[in-house]
Amino acid sequence: MSKTLQAIRGMNDILPEQTPLWRYFEGTVAGLLDGYGYRQIRMPIVEFTDLFKRSIGEVTDIVEKEMYTFEDRNGDSLTLRPEGTAACVRAVLEHGLSGGGQVQKLWYMGPMFRHERPQKGRYRQFHQIGLEVFNLDGPDIDAELIVLTWRLWKLLGIRDAVTLELNSLGTSEARGRYREALVEFLTAHLDQIDEDSQRRLKTNPLRVLDTKHPETQAVLVNAPKLADYLDEESRVHFEGLKARLDAAGIPYVINPKLVRGLDYYSKTVFEWVTDKLGAQGTVCAGGRYDGLVEQMGGKPTPGVGFAMGIERLILLLETLEQVPESIARxxxxxxxxxxxxxxxxxxxxxxxxxxxxxxxxxxxxxxxxxxxxxxxxxxxxxxxxxxxxxxxxxxxxxxxxxxxxxxxxxxxxxxxxxxxxxxxxxxxx
Structure with missing residues (x-):
C-alpha cells in the first residue's frame, strides 16, 4: 500500500478558513509601513550557504544545527533562508542600494526555514515580516522601529498583551572585553552550569546569558554585567533611545540578559514578548548591526532592523479574541x-x-x-x-x-x- 501523501513535519498548509486572518494581518502591517515611508523588497528563498555562515556566524545554533542546506546540480551549496536580514543585506549590496550614503528603509515578507523541533508557535517553515534600515546611525531610527510596532499593536488590539525588553550590546570591541570577563567567570564555575552552556562557553559565550536552565541562571546572578563594559558611544546611543521612548510614552524593561542569537548585532537589541503563548513568548525582535554590511564585503554602513513572527502574532490575535468579525466572512x-x-x-x-x-x-x-x-x-x-x-x-x-x-x-x-x-x-x- 502506498504511503499517504502529507506535508513535511513542521511545514503547514494555511487553509482557506485561515487565510482571511493572514490577509488582514499582512494588509494591516503593509498599510502601516506605507505610512512610515518603508518600501517593500522581495528576495529569493534560496541563497548560497556562505551568505549565512558569514553573516549569522558559523558557531551559532542556526548555522550549526538548523539550516536546510543542500548541493544543487552544479555542486554549489545552497540553503533555504533561515532569516531575512542577511538576504536583504546581500540584495542591497548587489544592487548598490546603499552606495553614496543612500538611506534605505525596506521591508519584506515571506517564509523562513529552520530544522527545529516543531511545537505550538515554532515551525520548520515559518513566516516573518522584517524591516531593515541602512545608513542611519542615530537612536532616532531605532526609536522609530519600536514606535511603529507600538502603533501596530494598538491597531491589532494586542498592546496590553506585549512587553518591550531592551538591552545594549555595545560595540564589537566592548563586547569582546565583556566576553573575556564572562568566560573567565563561567570557567571558574564550570561544574555548576549545564552541559549546553558549557558547549556555548567555547563557541558563543554570550548565548549562555539567555539559558533557561535554573542552576545556570542562579550562577549568572553574580556574573559580570554587560552594562559595566559598555563604551561611551554605545552608552550615549542607548540613553538617546530610552529618552525617545520615554517621550513617546512607550513602557519598556531593561533586560541585561537579552543578547539575541545572531552574531551580527551591536548596540541596541530589543524584543517584544508576551506571556499569553506559553514558552514561545517572543513575537517581534531585532536590533542594530552596524558592522554587518562591511563584514559581507561592503563599505561601512549602519544598519538596524527587526522581524516579527506571523504565526505567533496570528496565534496571539486568536488567543486574545482580537479577530475582527468582518474578516471571518x-x-x-x-x-x-x-x-x-x-x-x-x-x-x-x-x-x-x-x-x-x-x-x-x-x-x-x-x-x-x-x-x-x-x-x-x-x-x-x-x-x-x-x-x-x-x-x-x-x-x-x-x-x-x-x-x-x-x-x-x-x-x-x-x-x-x-x-x-x-x-x-x-x-x-
Whole structure:
C-alpha cells in the first residue's frame, strides 16, 4: 500500500478558513509601513550557504544545527533562508542600494526555514515580516522601529498583551572585553552550569546569558554585567533611545540578559514578548548591526532592523479574541438564480453590480439546484444577504432581497435601485 501523501513535519498548509486572518494581518502591517515611508523588497528563498555562515556566524545554533542546506546540480551549496536580514543585506549590496550614503528603509515578507523541533508557535517553515534600515546611525531610527510596532499593536488590539525588553550590546570591541570577563567567570564555575552552556562557553559565550536552565541562571546572578563594559558611544546611543521612548510614552524593561542569537548585532537589541503563548513568548525582535554590511564585503554602513513572527502574532490575535468579525466572512451577498433565463440574467446583473459597488463580495450560485439547495449554499457561504432571481422577478425587473442573519424581512428591489441599496447596507455597513 502506498504511503499517504502529507506535508513535511513542521511545514503547514494555511487553509482557506485561515487565510482571511493572514490577509488582514499582512494588509494591516503593509498599510502601516506605507505610512512610515518603508518600501517593500522581495528576495529569493534560496541563497548560497556562505551568505549565512558569514553573516549569522558559523558557531551559532542556526548555522550549526538548523539550516536546510543542500548541493544543487552544479555542486554549489545552497540553503533555504533561515532569516531575512542577511538576504536583504546581500540584495542591497548587489544592487548598490546603499552606495553614496543612500538611506534605505525596506521591508519584506515571506517564509523562513529552520530544522527545529516543531511545537505550538515554532515551525520548520515559518513566516516573518522584517524591516531593515541602512545608513542611519542615530537612536532616532531605532526609536522609530519600536514606535511603529507600538502603533501596530494598538491597531491589532494586542498592546496590553506585549512587553518591550531592551538591552545594549555595545560595540564589537566592548563586547569582546565583556566576553573575556564572562568566560573567565563561567570557567571558574564550570561544574555548576549545564552541559549546553558549557558547549556555548567555547563557541558563543554570550548565548549562555539567555539559558533557561535554573542552576545556570542562579550562577549568572553574580556574573559580570554587560552594562559595566559598555563604551561611551554605545552608552550615549542607548540613553538617546530610552529618552525617545520615554517621550513617546512607550513602557519598556531593561533586560541585561537579552543578547539575541545572531552574531551580527551591536548596540541596541530589543524584543517584544508576551506571556499569553506559553514558552514561545517572543513575537517581534531585532536590533542594530552596524558592522554587518562591511563584514559581507561592503563599505561601512549602519544598519538596524527587526522581524516579527506571523504565526505567533496570528496565534496571539486568536488567543486574545482580537479577530475582527468582518474578516471571518468572505461573502457579503449570494445570488440564487432559478431557471436558465434567470441564470443568464443573473450573470449579467452580478457583473454590473461589481462595477457599480466597489468592494462588494458577491458570489453567484453555480451548479443550478432547487430553491432549498441554493439557499442552503447561500447560508453556508456566510453571506449576510441572498438575492433571488426567478421567472417572476425577471418579468418585473426586480430582485428578491432576503436577509440571512435575522436583519429583517424579504423585499423586492428594482434592478435600477439595487446597487445603491447594496452600497448602503453591505459595503457601508
Amino acid at each position: 468572505q461573502v457579503d451577498v449570494y445570488l440564487c438564480a432559478f431557471g436558465e433565463q434567470a441564470e443568464l440574467a443573473g450573470l449579467t446583473l452580478a457583473e454590473r453590480l461589481r462595477d457599480q459597488v466597489p468592494g462588494l463580495r458577491l458570489m453567484v450560485n453555480a451548479g443550478a439546484g432547487s430553491f432549498k439547495s441554493q439557499f442552503k449554499k447561500a447560508d453556508k457561504s456566510g453571506a449576510l444577504y441572498a438575492l433571488i432571481l426567478g421567472d417572476d422577478e425577471l418579468a418585473q425587473q426586480v430582485v428578491g432581497f432576503k436577509p440571512l442573519r435575522g436583519q429583517g424581512e424579504q423585499q423586492n428591489i428594482a434592478w435600477s435601485a439595487l446597487a445603491d441599496h447594496l452600497a448602503t447596507c453591505v459595503v457601508q455597513g
